[in-house]
Amino acid sequence: MVKSKKELLVEATLKGDDFSDLVNLASYVLNNALVIIGNSYNILAYSKTFTVNDIAWVNATKRGFITLEFGATLNNWNQHTDPTKSIDCVTVTEISKYTRRFFKLIYKNKLMGYLNVTDVNDCLDEVDESLYQFVSELLAKEIAYNYRDYSNRPAKIEEILFELSNESFINKLHFIDRISSCHINIQTKFQVACIDLNNFTSFNANEDTFKNEILSFFPNGHLIINNQLLIILCDIENISTNPFNTKLESYLKKKNLVMGVSDSFHDLYDYKIFENEAKSSINYRNFLTNQSHIIFYERVKQYDLFSHFTPNQLTYYCNQKLYSLYLHEKNEKTEYIKTLRIYLECNHSVKDTAELLFIHRNTVNYRIQKIKELLDMEISDQSLTNELLFSCQILQILDHN
Numbered sequence: 001m002v003k004s005k006k007e008l009l010v011e012a013t014l015k016g017d018d019f020s021d022l023v024n025l026a027s028y029v030l031n032n033a034l035v036i037i038g039n040s041y042n043i044l045a046y047s048k049t050f051t052v053n054d055i056a057w058v059n060a061t062k063r064g065f066i067t068l069e070f071g072a073t074l075n076n077w078n079q080h081t082d083p084t085k086s087i088d089c090v091t092v093t094e095i096s097k098y099t100r101r102f103f104k105l106i107y108k109n110k111l112m113g114y115l116n117v118t119d120v121n122d123c124l125d126e127v128d129e130s131l132y133q134f135v136s137e138l139l140a141k142e143i144a145y146n147y148r149d150y151s152n153r154p155a156k157i158e159e160i161l162f163e164l165s166n167e168s169f170i171n172k173l174h175f176i177d178r179i180s181s182c183h184i185n186i187q188t189k190f191q192v193a194c195i196d197l198n199n200f201t202s203f204n205a206n207e208d209t210f211k212n213e214i215l216s217f218f219p220n221g222h223l224i225i226n227n228q229l230l231i232i233l234c235d236i237e238n239i240s241t242n243p244f245n246t247k248l249e250s251y252l253k254k255k256n257l258v259m260g261v262s263d264s265f266h267d268l269y270d271y272k273i274f275e276n277e278a279k280s281s282i283n284y285r286n287f288l289t290n291q292s293h294i295i296f297y298e299r300v301k302q303y304d305l306f307s308h309f310t311p312n313q314l315t316y317y318c319n320q321k322l323y324s325l326y327l328h329e330k331n332e333k334t335e336y337i338k339t340l341r342i343y344l345e346c347n348h349s350v351k352d353t354a355e356l357l358f359i360h361r362n363t364v365n366y367r368i369q370k371i372k373e374l375l376d377m378e379i380s381d382q383s384l385t386n387e388l389l390f391s392c393q394i395l396q397i398l399d400h401n
Contacts, residue, residue: 005029013138019146020045026135030127035116036139040158040224041071044113050120054096056205068211069202074102074114075225087129094203099124103132105140112143154181161224161233164271175269186268189237194260194278195230217243231275236264244294252293258282261296280304287396289342289356306397314398319391321375326395339367341392344385
């Protein structure tokens with residue numbers, strides 16, 4: 001009895017055939033060209049069963065990875081899923097004349113990578129969806145058992161970062177063993193920068209322009225994309241100029257991107273703490289009066305601290321007269337608290353406060369005088385200024401909650 005293509009693929013899997021051979025067989029099952037993409041957007045394998053006359057395909061398979069910007073688009077998976085299909089997939093027609101359909105490769109609830117099926121032969125809609133499901137599950141399992149067998153190959157720093165970001169290491173010994181074959185000094189001075197890619201979409205799959213642009217600011221940097229974030233590990237001890245400069249600010253503003261930057265640290269095993277700092281910097285950007293496109297954790301760490309307290313605890317630490325004014329303001333719809341906060345941040349400058357609030361200086365003077373009356377206190381004393389500013393920031397968190 002002649003065996004079906006599907007049966008041949010199962011048989012080859014059970015015999016332990018090479019992953020590249022399994023990809024070729026899977027390509028026959030789906031009768032189209034395949035590319036297997038890893039979590040760090042490197043190409044693990046691609047089929048050689050059918051000729052693909054497509055520049056994007058040829059460029060990607062030659063360089064061994066897909067472009068960072070298209071990887072960011074895949075990372076925003078839920079924004080691009082195909083609503084016409086019962087199976088979870090993303091259909092892309094923008095790259096070239098060929099339609100591509102992407103499937104997540106998931107094994108034991110972990111994302112192993114992506115399957116790219118390109119319609120060089122059959123129309124993608126003519127293939128039974130159960131075959132896509134079957135091939136995806138089989139290849140995901142093979143990746144889990146082969147490409148994640150770390151003992152047989154040197155680690156890439158991008159893989160290490162992905163594992164650190166997902167907190168995959170059992171302990172520090174596991175981390176040191178894993179990174180021993182990776183050429184990176186784990187005791188240098190690092191910073192983590194994160195760029196929010198939540199609304200980022202690009203179908204540029206030809207040239208990796210976005211990655212090259214980012215690396216022009218971070219020549220010693222290493223990049224991954226995870227959970228809608230572009231994450232950059234910066235080796236700041238071995239660079240001559242500060243990468244977080246006005247040119248980077250202008251670039252991010254032009255791209256409508258926001259970057260959070262952690263404090264510096266020296267032990268790469270502590271990475272996750274500082275990734276969280278960089279993410280917090282983005283999350284609390286709207287709390288800042290001057291909302292630049294680069295936010296350092298140093299500027300928002302007080303908000304991060306406050307977020308760990310309950311509302312009752314925050315109320316306790318707030319100046320009680322100011323808290324009473326806050327409750328009064330919620331009914332009256334005034335802007336006394338915001339005006340006071342910016343006035344204190346501007347070192348009592350009426351002119352700067354007016355400019356930041358886009359109001360006349362007389363309005364600022366009126367509000368400050370009214371605040372003094374309502375609080376029944378002078379606010380020129382430095383210790384009181386610090387207490388009131390601290391309390392204004394607490395009230396921002398209460399409003400946010």
